[in-house]
Amino acid sequence: MAFLGSIFHQAPEIALFLSLAIGYWIGKFQFGKFQLGGVAGSLLVAVVLSQIGITIDNGIKTVLFALFIYAVGFESGPQFFRSLGRQSIREILMAAVLAISGLLTVIVLSKTFGLDKGLAAGVAAGGLTQSAIIGTASSAIGKLGLAADEAQRLQANVAIGYAVTYIFGSFGAIIVCVNILPWFMGRSIRDDAIKAEAALLAGAKLYGPGEAAALPDLVGRLFQVRQAAGQSIGEVEAGAGGATIAVERVKRAGTIIGVEPNLKLQADDIVLIVGRRAGVVEMAESIGPELQSSEGMDMVVTTQDVVIANKDFAGHTVAEIIEATKDLRHGIFVLQVKRGGNPLNLLADTRIAAGDVVTIHGLREDLQRIAKQVGTVIVASDKTDFVFHGLGIVVGLLVGLLVLRIGSIPLTLGSGGGALLAGLVFGWYRSRNMAIGNMPTGASTLLRDLGLAGFVAVVGLQSGQQAVQTIAQSGISLFLIGVVVTILPLVITMLFGRYVLRYDNTAVFAGALSGSRSANPAFGEILDKAGNSVPTTPFAITYALANVFLTLLGPLVVAFV
Template sequence: MDWLHGIFKHSPEIALFLSLALGYLIGKIKFGKFQLGGVAGSLLVAVIVSQVGVEIDSGVKAVLFALFIYAVGYESGPGFFNALGKQSIKEILLAVVMAASGLATVVVMAKLFGLDKGLAAGVAAGGLTQSAIIGTAGDAIAKLGLAADETQRLQANVAIGYAVTYVFGSFGAIIVCVNILPKLMGRSIRDDAIAAEAKQQAGVQVLAEGQQAAAPDLIGRLYVVAAGKARSVAQIEEAADPPVTIERVKRGGKFIEVSPQLTLQADDIVLVVGRRAAVVASAALLGKEVYGVDGMALTMQKRDVVITRKELDGQTVAQIRGATAGGVRHGVYVVQLKRMGKPLSMTPDLVVQAGDTVTLYGAEHDVRRVASAVGEVIIPSSKTDFVYLGAGLVVGLLIGLLVVKVGGIPLTLGSGGGALLAGLLFGWYRAKRQTFGEMPPGAVQILKDLGLAGFVAVVGLQSGLQAVTTIKEHGITIFGVGVVVTIVPMIITMLIGRYVLRYENTAIFAGALSGSRSANPAFGEVLDKAENAIPTVPFAITYALANVLLTLLGPLIVALA
């Protein structure tokens, strides 16, 4: 294996991408109903590859994780701030239960197996995958007033306990959240994610990429004006309910300019555009439907427009419609209204707010006319605004550097918590002001996938060899204790969440549970199973709390173990 070690020493990135490729390949294999998943697979392969000897810079891990967690926050920012309030009490309690049960489990296991303060804290840091415990526990050990060599020994044991237990700490959380939890709930993460998304959309039909309605609401049809149906364009358009638009008229093989005053004649061919029911009903006003008439095709546009006009802010849909002259809205149809990325049901009493996004449909010149009276058009783009992305990450990482001492205990969000908070804020602000800060869904997805899987692989490459070596030296006792510390608090929290806090949706519960353990790999697998962002909001709430509560365990374990 010297040749392989030589390759990895010269180019450690090969080990990283090899772990990702083989990990996702293994992750696709099904063992009955159990499937490892790409993230867990990458962790497993990375541990195996690490036995050859791989040195990879920790900065790579920090960058990948920052990209992942920022992208998660950016995607879920709009929904997160909408979800804050009394409705978040379950997530708060879940995070508290996880921290309390984690502390109790570590203290009990330390007493049962005679672990010293250093090993106990290290097992907590690794088994609960909260690396910050290493720092808080080490600082607490330094303040015990012990001899220098004893202090150094205990602090070294923190690192040993962490190295031995961290790998299963990540892997075990995936097993509980992705495999055990759905069995307890009796429903899959994917099914409940779809159900929750449909509920959020409040009956509004939202089509995914590549989908289209079999019977679209807005259509265009051609009719030949029958004898005795001679009316003006304005009369035809207004007689329909809801109104339709006559976009083109062909008479005697020639096109004539359409105006409200134009009187249609027998054998004129007209293109009628509008809501399906009204267009179909237009046959009674016009005549027989025809097909494939040369020159009668017309390309229609859909444009998203951010509402910035102050006069529209706070007005209901009915008020806006009543105050808008027919000539202004002529030929343009409102397809959808979104607020913070969430589709709204356009009832007459719906109050429109500045920052809402309205989707307009119509001929290009008509859409352009209405858009100028409403706000700013969102220009579709596949490019990422790296000014906005970079600024968000810088702000997040700076927040992560802040340390606040409470009773002598240093509290910090860390780089992960800071990047998540910045992502939430920048994602929320982008949803309100959509003319800048573009990050297409595909870009968000690659940051999440590559960031998380790469982060986990680097952890495996860095810790795998030391973990296996330490297990050989110290036996499997520490590893076994780590397994208990990983699984027991999650099972306790899961049962309380299900039967006391009454979580009913598997996807939401899985997001909250993984966040309460700050289990990023598990959350990545939950997202992969859900195939939408439903688990993200509960994860963001419990993750932020877990970064504080679990970090506090370091000094408590040193005091109690």
């Protein structure tokens, strides 16, 4: 033990990463439907290691939390601002009701049972399973102007309250969303998920990683000219029965020749046709027999994302764009158009907006031609734009320094709340200007996971010794308070959603309810019960809102307890 103490004294960062390694290993074990998770596991391991006696710099904690909360905001930003509209008023109200009822529950219980600001904030963080509250509350406590020892004691109590209440916080959300809600609605999640999916099947099929259609919509095939001899390429393309095809290459007498609309095809020419499957398959009857291969006729096609910026496209309907771009879009096939990350249903009267992202498919030279006319090409990259994101974190930290006083009550976002707000704004701006601010999914995931788990581990290492003492004295009462904080807001929100917001689909309702509590374990169980992705959309909206609303409970609990 003395040997470990000597090592941790010389290099406390070893204790930090050891907490992460062992904590995530423990977090993988499942106990029935419950899984502790890496964050809670890291906290518990850090508390154990802290009994040796470890001193670790406070600045590490601030940096890690700022990285985590900024990444959360950046990922949620586009969805968060899109959700602030009339079409999602139910989800906005649901997330707001849960946050408000959660805040009131914590305040009432804290005053009733005499919890200090730190324990109250910890109970909020654990009972509502919103780990970010630990950071925002700790930051707010640091700005109360208390003596250093008192501030550190309260900040330590935040971690204590979290540690005692977190486990049931996760498990209780599963009980309410997966078990109580279907019983309350009188229908299973699976039955209503199937019903909702049937109504949504009119949309395009979205494939997961590694999945592809066995019969792809876009194909390329070789034909030897027979029936089409004497026709021009333009005539062949125009006669495709309304389906979009393009003659991309012609070989005559063993030589590749230039493709022009007025080029007359001759018997035994070999042509490569690329286009929609229905149109290409029909070409065999009007052109000639299909060939398996021909030297020099293979071509490389690619897919490119382009942000629509040109006023000739933005603000116009799909039908208007198709009519105006007959010559420009030769050989170009639109796979999908996304707005804010969500695919649009492309009908004739669908209006395209600036900032929409169109995915086009075709030969590289054709793509380069049309991309210049449409807008900005999104270049896939594994590099992070540190200029953009460094500025974002700086702005967030500066906002976090601001303090608003209502009478004698100080209200502040703190570094965590400021970084979250900046992440939301910069994430939204990135969604509107895709040429800047790149952050690969892997980089964002690393910031989020390492930032939160590292932050929580530092908290455990700093306050673990005191935590053990306090848990021994008041652990049972804190645990029971946490049970109420977990269950009561969920039940209130469930009743509000059913009788005021009129949710009538159990799968959709369960997704929205779990998202409003940012309850990832519960949502995982809901998806497993549903068997499809129906609960995902309401969950995404309420989850984005909950990440903001619940995180901001930290300074509010500190202010009003």
